[in-house]
Amino acid sequence: MNITKFALAAALAIGGTLVATAAYAAGADMGNAEKQATNWHAIVMFAIFVGGTLGITYWAARKNKTAADFYAAGGGITGFQNGLAIAGDYMSAASFLGISALVYGSGFDGLIFSVGWLVGWPIILFLIAERLRNLGKFTFADVASYRLAQGPVRIFAASGALIVVIFYLIGQMVGAGQLIKLLFGLDYLLAVIVVGALMMVYVTFGGMTATTWVQIIKACLLLGGATFIALGVLSHFGFSFEALFAKAIEVHPKKAAIMAPGSLVTNPVDAISLGLTLMFGTAGLPHILMRFFTVPNAKEARKSVFYATGFIGYFYILTFIIGFGAITLVATDPQYLDVAKGGLNLKGGGNMPAIWLAHAIGGNLFLGFISAVAFATILAVVSGLTLAGASAISHDLYANVFARGRTTEAGEVRVSKFASLGLGVIAVILGVIFEKQNVAFIVALTFSIAASATFPVLVMAMFSKSLTTKGAVIGGYIGLFGSVGCVILSKVVWVSSFGFAEPIFPFVYPTLFTMPAAFLCCWLFSIMDNSDQGNAERAQYDAMAIRSETGLGAEGAAAH
């Protein structure tokens, strides 16, 4: 058991290696009729969710008039609502099914991923949230290129954003296809097309307003469902953690070892690199950064991080209880176990502990509810991703690079809508292509790019007076190509996908090397830059700092 295996497990949760076909069909104990009934619960509840969210999209489409409405919901989202939406972006099917599955498999070690994903949020708040709100309009590239040359910086920012968005989309699409086979008993292809079509409708017609409300509704459903499961588990043990843990130790094959860290973290280089990746990767994901432009001011931006951190932290504590609940209530019940494989193996594969626990707690109806929520989660996350990708294309590449600002708002939004449609089609095609591919590298790839390319340039743009276009672009691309290259040469791609015997890059996450390299190069090539352009850019730092610190000039940014 090493860190690679956990990276795989985490990626698996995003959708990678869910290989089980029609979960319920695999079970001899579950009759055919029962399978059908359960599936219909899930499908009907999912249909209700889709109906409700399409209603919201219709309402949002009538409200959407300006570019600010489309990209940033008119800046009219409150801190509390945005906090819920951020939590929704974050509480993906990966965290819900994946982390509870990690806990189910190895107990305490499951905490390490959830803690890493959470502690990025305080850092986002302390260092970038309010500056992002004060300087940006629609995309994080607005901030990175604020006093630098628009063309090169936006091309860099958009490339990073699009690579992250597209690979993240592949993971979500493959996950959706596998989940629908597992939970609804429907075809992979149908799931990929349904997800692709619905996300195009949400984003194209409803823009950020619809995307935000889809995310908020889903976050509430997921938090409510997870709370219900956790309460069910705890009430089973008289609300005594001691009794829950005692039972878990009794039935788990690893016995008392589940109560202490296992061998997940043994190599300190991998451990620190993993920590940096999870922490700062969060602070560089385009769909997360974009959420800060939906609130009216820095005050609400700060509040949204506080609420988001609270909801996400609470959710991770729930997934922990759910994982232990699955050990005690699912692993002990033969109807859920894959007898052929033995041990803790569940029918339907590694991601099923939370799903089967929902059945153990609330029966078929609740199983249907949780399945529908798990699928809705994917839908909400892909919508946020698509909008972020479409904005990178329309706002950064089209409006500010290709047309150099000589375009109308309406023209820009039209491009964004076509870009959403294009990304939807690409996502469906890639979802089909990657159905049987190993996509375990996606977590490492996307989070490493975010932490090693986007985050350093963003922080340098905000805090370093010496930064020039040359430094930002060279440093940024070094972080981008460095992290992509290292992930390709590491075990998850070089060995698992390409079939070579030994990885060339010996660690799983390159961030410990690529993030400092990006920072260093941003700084070094900036101070070596003595061009007139570089000096002019440095001269604008003070004016930018005033807006960044006080918000002067930012109040109306979202309104026109």
Place this chain on the structure above:
Amino acid sequence: MAESPKANIHAVAHEHIRNNPKFQELVSKRRAFAWLLSAVMLSIYFGFILLIAYGKTFLGQSLSGGVTTVGFPIGVGVILSAIVLTGIYVRRANTEFDELNRQILEEAR
């Protein structure tokens, strides 16, 4: 991109803000506070990771004689510390710092 007329209005305000000692006070206080809290968060998190790497027996020992180990309250504590630290920052930033900020903008009019 009709930003130039506004830029002129802002230029006057910028000059005023730059020379306002309250602006320097805001920036230095807020930065010191933000970096301090960041350092606290990073220390807690990487301390936790290093404890997992090198202090497995410590984390695995019984908390109070039962099956619950020391690792659980510490792990949950890291999660709660993230929430508490964001709460502390938001509280001070949204009251003290925002009031100072409001005065700075007011005086620059």
